[in-house]
Amino acid sequence: MSEHADVLIIGAGPAGLSAALAAANDGAQVVLLDDNPLPGGQIWRDGAQANIPSQARHLRDSVEAHTHIQRHAATRVVAKAGSQALLVENPERGWVITYRSLILCTGARELLLPFPGWTLPGVTGAGGLQALIKGGMPVVDERIVIAGSGPLLLASADTAKHHGAQVVRIAEQAPLGAVATFAMQLPRWPHKLLQSFSLFDAGYRTGTRIVAALGQDHLEGVRLQRGNKVEELACERLACGFGLIPNVQLGQALGCALGNNAIQVDAWQATDVAGVYAAGECTGFGGSELALVEGRIAGHVAAGNREAAQRLWGERQRWQRFAGSLNQHFALDPTLKHLAAPDTLLCRCEDVPYAAVAAHANWREAKLSTRCGMGACQGKVCGAAAHYLFDWPPVAPRPPFTPTRIETLIQLESAAQSEH
Structure with missing residues (x-):
């Protein structure tokens, strides 16, 4: 089972929603994936007691109403399924999505x-x-x-x-x-x-x-x-x-270069992998305003409308200055690297103390020796902490990127055969 998109977007936060609308308005057939049940990402998270800003509601409603946008909620990327294809899964099924252009809007998480x-x-x-x-x-x-x-x-x-x-x-x-x-x-x-x-x-x-x-x-x-x-x-x-750290794992798995531990992009929001763009906080933390304009630029470029994208460069620069000031003045004091005592748990899932991880030279070595990062969160918490505490570079994930059903993984073989 497969699906095709002119533009496939991963992440339905501010960047992903604005990218989807920009690309769809330029005539592209857009598929938008997000692992949450409702769009909005972390910053516009919906829920029983949530107060969603009017701007977010308007953008979300515009995306939902657009005939060129297909949104899949509670859907995660499992693995790369070819040169321009991803294997994805939701609670009911797994399938392959092929694409002409891909926009990563995977956001950030707390450190x-x-x-x-x-x-x-x-x-x-x-x-x-x-x-x-x-x-x-x-x-x-x-x-x-x-x-x-x-x-x-x-x-x-x-x-x-x-x-x-x-x-x-x-x-x-x-x-x-x-x-x-x-x-x-x-x-x-x-x-x-x-x-x-x-x-x-x-x-x-x-x-x-x-x-x-x-x-x-x-x-x-x-x-x-x-x-x-x-x-x-x-x-x-x-x-x-x-503070926040960019979610770069999928970008790394696709071969995208990193800069300052974020996905590196050029003026067109393009990564160094052909046909792959990135926008929002996976390219560096800057707030919802910057994510929105980066998403619009990426959406226009992915749909082939560079003229519309270039008109947004001034607005992006304005919010990039804000992001630069924010990151400069709230930089973490190096003394925070010494908050933990030797017996303080670093990996809560596997009960691994700080001292056991600090004894190793890199993340891979620490995982193999201590099981740090091999629990339920798969290193999302302890891995990020270890990278900051010990200045270890982030490691690209191996597929499957998330716990997955066997019947979904079987589709990788048929995807490989169809590509050849």
């Missing part, structure tokens, strides 16, 4: 770093907290501490407060000078300036980092450090996020 107590029930990622609340998790009257780095901390705090939680502290690791310099530049992007006013919180502290989560069977409090001062705060929930 979670290990520290004493981070495996206690009640500790999540900052973005993870947002996702849980949007999905319906009650947080009324809970005391919450949010720690790590970047604007996601403020956004998570805002979501929690809107659903009845008490945010007792937002601990930003970046120093006051860096945050203040970034804030002074915000008038260049008026929308972001207004957004910052709405997200302001009296419990926000700069130059503050997590030391430990406290408790026995569940989270009871946190220990934070600000300069030479250490404080302990009682709380029922702790959310930590140390």
Whole structure:
């Protein structure tokens, strides 16, 4: 069983949705895949308690209504099935999609770093907290501490407060000078300036980092450090996020070159693999505005409309400047590489401590010797942490890229035969 697309797009976040609409409006037949049940990606995640921005709803409705766009929800890429074909699978079936052009809009995920107590029930990622609340998790009257780095901390705090939680502290690791310099530049992007006013919180502290989560069977409090001062705060929930890291695994598997641990693209959003483009946070973190315009450029180019794409270069440059400022001023302090104690678990799935992984020279060696990264998350959490902690380069995944049914994998053989 197979399907063909003029333009195949992986990921239905802001970049993927805008790419799909741009390509379809240029006359291309578009297939849009996403592993979530609803479009929007992480930033526009839908759910029982989600408040989706009007811009996101309009874009999503436009994609759903377009006759040239076929969207497949809850669908994952399993393997490469030829020079211009991917094997995919949803809960009901697996099939091959062939394409003329491919756009990777695989987004980014949170960087979670290990520290004493981070495996206690009640500790999540900052973005993870947002996702849980949007999905319906009650947080009324809970005391919450949010720690790590970047604007996601403020956004998570805002979501929690809107659903009845008490945010007792937002601990930003970046120093006051860096945050203040970034804030002074915000008038260049008026929308972001207004957004910052709405997200302001009296419990926000700069130059503050997590030391430990406290408790026995569940989270009871946190220990934070600000300069030479250490404080302990009682709380029922702790959310930590140390920025975002691009999801580059599929790009790597297809042979795309990386730069700064993101998929490398040129002015046309093209990778160094013919017919393969990338847009959004898999090419580097820059926020939804940058993802939207990159997606539109990639969609137009993939559909053959370079003139429309080039008209968007100025807008992209504007948001690239914002992304550059954001990444510069919220850069992680190298001391964060030393949060974990030797016995702190680095791989939660396989109970592998930090010291056992640190004893090895690279990720492959650590996996073979300790089973780190071989559990349920397949290294998505511990692998990213290890790459940051030990400066190990990301390793290309081997197919299948996700746990897959045997009957789906069998289709690889018939796909190979049809190509020859």
